[in-house]
Amino acid sequence: MADTTIQPPHQWYVESSAKLPPSSETRILPNCPMRKLMRTPGVSQNGDYAAHGAGDVTNNSNSFELISGPLINLKNMHYESAPVWHGSVLIVTKPTQQKPLLHLHQLGPVGSQSQSQSQSNQTVEGLKLYEDPDKAFWRFSLAVPVESYEARWEYDIPGLYNSSESVKAPWEFVVPAEEQSMRIMFHSCNGFSVGTDMDAWLGPNLWNDVLRVHGERPFHVMVGGGDQIYNDGIRVDGPLKPWTAIGNPHKRRTHDFDNKMRADCDEYYYANYVRWYNTEPFRAANGRIPQVNIWDDHDIIDGFGSYTDHFMKCAVFRGIGGVAFKYYCLFQHHVAPPKSTFTTDAPQTMHAVNGTSGVDPRQVENVYVLENQEEDDSWITGKRPGPYVEERSRSLYMRFGKRIGFVGLDARTERTRHQVNYPDTYKLIFDRLESEISASNGDIKHLVVLLGVPIAYPRLAWLENILTSPLIAPIRLLNKRFGVAGGLFNEFDGQVDLLDDLDDHYTARQHKRERRELVQRLQELARAHSLNLSGENDHRFIVNVVSSAITNKPPPKAVANLLARRNKIHRLDRTCDETLMPFFDKQPGGIEKSATWNKVTMPSRNFAILTEAVAPTANGDGVVGIETSKLASLPKDGHAPLHKGEVEAGSTHSAADGISSNSGMYGGLDVAIRVEIDPQNREGATEGYGFSSKWRKIPYLIFSEIRVIITIFPAKANLIFFTFIVPPLTATEGPPVSSRHSFRSRKSHAESRPTSREQAVAAEQPGRPSTAL
Structure with missing residues (x-):
């Protein structure tokens, strides 16, 4: 792998990164060197495709100078009749009069070297989302049939070049089979905080391991849990540096955000996106693993939404919130941005009109923005704008294959120090979940919930x-x-x-009530769509997997050990407890990262993998090599494993490699966390840790549940899982299987710690958190 030098972002230019050599499986687009980003005269176009103004910089040929991309996104999967996979590809080019074309065809089943004879060949015309004198954003909307086999698809965009050289390679991605659930890769915190020692942390090395695993067994989707890019440098070496240096807090709060400051910030955010999304090996993954993203504070600026209200309402923060939203829409969601964003010298932009900022004629001069676009059917759009961004929240719902539903909460647009989301936004989300789960006719067995910060976490x-x-x-x-x-x-x-x-954090005292209500609504959703089995199989059962960061530096070992010491059995309410699960049985690669006694937190870069277990073992019940007697001999102390999939969780578990998925927990999910061994290793070598979900078999139906909180510090994003249990009419209940929840029913656990009368009373009183928390 060629060296990649990570350069700091600058306001007016971006540096190129090294080329990634072609792989034996998929050839990769060479990196595009960037020239100085200078404003140039307007662009001349025709018809409703036209941008305002005129100029002579537009390319009239059928070639396209590539600035960034391609980036591939997953949009949804539909199963109403013939299953269809929906996605999109985005490229950024120099302005052009011509529309680029994308050629798409199927290569055949995964693992097969023979070319498919399928007639599924498509040519897709690019749709221009946005253009100004420097750049044009093009989206190609893809809709491919889902086959009875896991299929490889290849796409190419003729005419792309950079530095006067042709782009010689196509890109591949993989679509799951009709009866298959998606293989999920999850990451967050994909960038560096201001002040990071770049000699100690040599760049986004773990993306090499992502590509290595993808080459052995392809991912169908990579989920970004927030902070896909770090824009914090805007206050250090960008246009906010003079404003940040103002010593008087009152003057900072009352400082204008005029159109010139907006334009300077716009250039910074754009250049930083191009710089980071052109950085290998992250760039290579963007072109061949479909993405699904939500944003968090670093996609805007560190701490956005969590500072004091009077400061968050200052013009500068509202202004950069709008600019960040613009490029979040384009780069991460492949949708057209608002036509204008907040400035203090255009009052119409300072308030949302029909859910977005009013139009400033200066901002649309020599600019084309696609209008009247249909919203993605995956979006759950809030009813009213956020308090600090003149836009409505965009949460996501989509199918991740046959048996997995996914919902990602936009927990940043509406965030303040005292709330995460509006109550009416939660209603929209849960109404959508009710509708989608009911419409699936029992096919959806797992729901994956994506939150930008953990819902369960050691208390501080x-x-x-x-x-x-x-x-x-x-x-x-x-x-x-x-x-x-x-x-x-x-x-x-x-x-x-x-x-x-x-x-x-949801566990902060001002968010406790909102947190409790969110968890209880998820539990109620599970109860409404599940068989309410007695004993250990309870609708309150939820798993929280925290995986962060894939690129940013971790905090010191002492912080991770401090969190581990805070590992208590916490009480959500009078019916439900939560705790951390011992998971890190050894130090990654034998290199000490935390105290030897600390088995629950790991201060090292990482990413997570989820794979549905699709084949039972020979005896049909349990993890390979795990005996039931081992489970029976474990102490009932509230922290020990409670089913076979959790016994020997860690580096020796069969799910740890994230590839084999031979745990035998049929119908459940195998979870792997791949932890970086040495940040100086540019190949991104990792140590794997794994566990498997619990399962329960009823004739003609497989029930599965997972439970466990895995924390890899720093905690900035997480996935929550729970399983819907839908019994056949002829089903009879089998023998009980012991279980415990991360969020777990108290009534089935006599071994839980005693609860005082005062704590019980506190838990029953609405709005008053239990002192056990």
């Missing part, structure tokens, strides 16, 4: 209390007057820098 209320106590006030005053303890306080609202991260 004691730290919140310290950082918000009167004891901090004298230090803050000394910092303001003399610069004492400058690293302790953030540059924006003057609060302790760590507070925005603590306030982000």
Whole structure:
């Protein structure tokens, strides 16, 4: 693998990265060197395809100078009649009068070297989403039939070139079979915080391991849990640097965000996206593993939404929120952006009109923006704009193959220090889930819920209390007057820098009620669509998998160990407990990352893999090599494994490699976390840790559940899983199988710690969190 040098983002230009050599499986587009991004005269076009203005920079030939891409997205799968996979491909080019074409054809089954004789050949015309004098964004909408086999598809875009050289290679992606659920790769925090030592952290190396695993057994989708890009540098070496340097907080809050400042920020966000999305090996994955993304604070700026309300409402933060949303729409969702974004010198942009900013004529001069586009059917669009972004939230629902439903919550657009989402947004989301699950006629067995921050996490209320106590006030005053303890306080609202991260978490005290209600609604959804079995098989059973970060540096070992010491059995309400599961049985590659006693948190870069277990073992019940007697001998201490799939969870588990999926937990999910061994290793070598979901068999139907919280610190995004149990009319209940939940029913666990009368009363009172939390 060629070296890739990660350059810091700059306002006016982006650096190219090294080329990735062609692989034996799929040839990769060479990297596109970027020239200085200068504003040029307008673009001349015809008809309703036209941009305003005129100029002589437009390419009239059938060739297209590539700036970034291709990026492939998953849009949805539909099973109403003949199953269809929907996706899109995005490219960014220099402006052109011609429409690029994409050629798509099927190569045949995965693992087969023979070319398919299928007639599924398509030519798709590019749709222009946005164009200004420097760049044009093109989307190709794909709809391919789902076959009875896992199929390889190849696409090519003729005429692409960079630096006057032809692009010689097509790209491949894989679509699951009709009866198959998707193989999921999950990641978050895909970038570097300001101040990262780039000599210690050599870039996005783990994407090499992602591509290596993908080559052995393809992923059908890669889910980005937020922070797909870090735009924090805008305040360090970008156009917000002078504003950040203003010493008087009042002057910072009242500073205008005029059209010139917006244009400068627009250039920065665009250039940073191009720089990062052209960085190998992340770039290689973007072209061949379909993406599904939600955004989080770093996609805008660190802590966006979690600073004090009076500061979040300042013009500069509202302005960069709008600009960040523009490029989030284009690069991460392949949809046209708003025609204008917030500025203080165009009052019509300062308030949402029909759910988006009003139009500023200056912002659409020499610019084309696609209008009247149909919204993706995967989107769940909020009813009203967010408090700090003049746009409505966009959550996602889609099918991940035959038996998996997916919902991703936009937990940033509506976020404040005191709420994550509006109540009416939760109603929209749960109404959609009810509709989709009912319409699946029992096919959906697993629901994957994506949140930007963990719903279950070790409690740090004691730290919140310290950082918000009167004891901090004298230090803050000394910092303001003399610069004492400058690293302790953030540059924006003057609060302790760590507070925005603590306030982000659902477990923060101001989010406890919202958190509890969200979990209880998920449990009620499971109850409504499941067989309410007695004993261990309870609708309250939910799994929380935290995997972060794939690129950003982890915090020190001491922080991970501190979190591990906070691993208690916490109480959601009087019927449900939660806890962490021992998982990291060894240090990755023998390199010490945390204390030897710490089995629950891992301060190392990582990503997660989920694969449906599709073949039972020879004896038909359980994980390969695990004896039932081992489970019976384990202590009932509230933390021990409770079914075969959790016994010996960790590096020796059969699911740990993320490839073989031979756990034998038929109908459940195999979960693997691949943890980086050495950040100096450019190949991204990892150690795998795994566990498998619980299962329960009824004639003609397989029931599966998973339980476990796995935390890999830093925790910035997570997936939640639970399983719908739909019994056949003739089913009879089998022998009970022991189980415990991450979010688990208290009534079935006599071994849980005693609960005081005061705690029980507190749990029953709405709005009052239990002291056990």
